[in-house]
Amino acid sequence: MQQTRLDTERIRAARRSIDPLFLDSPLYRCETLDPELGCAVSVKLETANPVRSFKGRGTEVIASELAASGSRAAVCASAGNLGQALAWSGRGRGLDVTVVASRFAPVAKLDRIRAFGARLELVDGDFDQARDRASEIARRDGIRLVEDSLDLETCEGAATIGLELVESLAKTPFDTVLIALGGGAMATGIGHVMKDLAPGVEVICVQPLGAPAMTYSFHKRQVVTTDSTDTIADGVAGRRPIPAVLDDLLLVADDAVLVREESIIAGMRLLLGHAGLVVEPSAALGVAAILEDRDRFAGRNVVTVVCGSNVDVDAYHRWVG
Structure with missing residues (x-):
């Protein structure tokens, strides 16, 4: 693997400094989602901790x-x-x-x-x-x-999710991991570990169409900024990608895709109805990506990282109904 700013041994060391409350988050197959999405879906639940996010x-x-x-x-x-x-x-x-x-x-x-x-x-x-x-x-x-994503600690802390995913492969096989893309800490962290330890797994990043700067930057292979954002997924709504983070992302992500707001809301509804999960919009981006491109994921074993559940209750009820 070409060199990112991240280091796998340093990530292993980082895990030892993290309160166990944040480690070994649940990963499980959500079988009732399969017929809705046309693929085997497992969720990595990063909300069962004191701050309700990764x-x-x-x-x-x-x-x-x-x-x-x-x-x-x-x-x-x-x-x-x-x-x-x-x-x-x-x-x-x-x-x-x-x-x-x-x-x-x-x-x-x-x-x-x-x-x-x-x-x-x-x-x-x-x-x-x-x-x-x-x-x-x-x-x-x-x-x-x-500085989230620029500071290596934020990326390597998030990368411990990747270590847990790799360790779970024998019990919960998967060939694709879907990661919400904002500043890039989680995407570059998990992506680095996958490319180093499980290179056969496809790493796909997902961003809202209303906040596309990092995805545009990924495809153009240079920083692209936007003047504004317009998305309910506030957790990933940045306008100015960090060059060093983009450089890392280009080395570890296989693709970056954009999804519509209605797909994000549909993903939130599916996670509530079939997994009993109340999630913020950013956490539904992976499910939204499957909804928008069912043929791509048909028959595959997919993990989606449910990255946060800090959502305004009134807004949530307006969206999910």
Whole structure:
């Protein structure tokens, strides 16, 4: 495999610094989805943890390193899930955490950031403007800026999902893994492990049509930015891909696809009706990809990573009905 920024031995070491609450998440075949989707579908459930998303894997690595080095403060920009995770991991290690988010982020996510003890600053713009503000705070206060996907710890923490998937292959065989694509930490992390340890598994990234920057960048093999985003999948709604992350993605992903909003909502309904799972829109992207291209996945053994369940209840009821 060509070299990414990630390292498999470092990923194994990262797993040892992560609270077991975030490790060994359930992976199981959801047989009632098979007739609906035309393939064998297993779900890797990254919501059964204190922050209800996979992000805690990466923030555990970062917070452990910061505490060991004597650092006492960190700041991040977040669409909601990273902020919750950094707040949770930082609180347990005595870190002073600031999270910058859009005031238009789901209220449930913002409330949980506060509940975990972080200082929350809201901006009037979107995630990328929150990212700019977090950078300003880090420079002003001389503290660690945690940048999702750019920071290797976030990618290698997420990559521990890949280790668990590889270890489960004998019990739960699969030939395809579907991964929500936003900033790229989860996609590059899991993708790296798959290409290193299970190269026969196809790695397919999924992004909303209303937030396509990273997918466009993947296919053009250069950074493509967009002026705006328009999707209910707020967790993956970035406009400015990070060049180093794109370089990694190009080495480990086999494809990146875009899906429509109606397919995301249909995926949420299927996960509720057939798996009993209440998920945020980003977590339904894998199912949406199958719905939009049934022929591609027909007869295959697919794992979809259910990456988060932090969703505003009122919005969820409007979407799912």
